Amino acid sequence: MKWQIRRCNKCREYTLNYICPRCKTETETPIPPKFSLHDKYARYRIEKLKIHEKNNENQHEDKQKQS
Numbered sequence: 195m196k197w198q199i200r201r202c203n204k205c206r207e208y209t210l211n212y213i214c215p216r217c218k219t220e221t222e223t224p225i226p227p228k229f230s231l232h233d234k235y236a237r238y239r240i241e242k243l244k245i246h247e248k249n250n251e252n253q254h255e256d257k258q259k260q261s
């Protein structure tokens with residue numbers, strides 16, 4: 195059995211307990227966010243990373259030329 199994050203609907207507190215430690219209300223498992231949204235940001239990060247790597251390569255070449 196794995197631990198899953200749960201959330202209290204009353205005070206919106208995230209907890210691993212089945213009962214909210216604040217208001218003693220039964221907590222529930224929040225619906226996981228859509229994966230498409232994550233993919234969008236992941237792709238954006240990858241694009242940025244590629245550009246960053248390219249810049250680093252160029253800088254490295256410049257240094258070699260100078261020395």
Ligand SMILES: [Zn+2]
Pocket residue numbers: 202203204205206207214215216217218219
């Ligand atoms: Zn609560």
